[in-house]
Amino acid sequence: MAKRAKKRKSAARRTSRPQKKLSDLFHETLKDIYFTENKIIKTLPKMAKAAQSKELAAAFNKHLRETQAQVKRLDRVFRIIGKPARGKPCEAINGIADEGAEIMKEFRGMPALDAGLVAAAQAVEHYEISRYGTLRTWAEQLGMSDAASLLQETLDEEEATDKALTELATSVINLEAEQEQAEAA
Ligand SMILES: [Fe+2]
16 A cells, blocks of 8 residues: 555656756756867867978867857857857767877877877867767757758868868878888888
């Protein structure tokens, strides 16, 4: 009897909880990517400064300018949903950024530094591509076509950045690292 009463109570507790919907999940994930973009704005100048290749430094600086515009786009998405533009600490991006910082420290002045920087930047891009793809799809499902277009615009930029980094890695950076290694041998 007591057991049955307890069961009823927990069921009641379950139903009295506020029901979180897709719009809540959208808002939470938007806060996550807002934190991510702002974190990247602080990280990219350090990566550009550390890069040995001029092309790589230029790519980081270009993406810094894009990222600043991406934050503005996110501000607009927050306005569309009627919420304040605010980030929520994301441990995933903090971890990826920590790994990048470690590479900058451990490989400072080494031939493989730029290859490591590209790898760190691509890890960030892939995280962002995943988040923006999800957010774009949810915006569509929630009937927010303006928000979906803004998110798609940023997604396109992230994909282009990822591709540019792959090209840099295959054309100059990794080859330079290998050549220097061969010369040293
Ligand atoms: Fe971004």
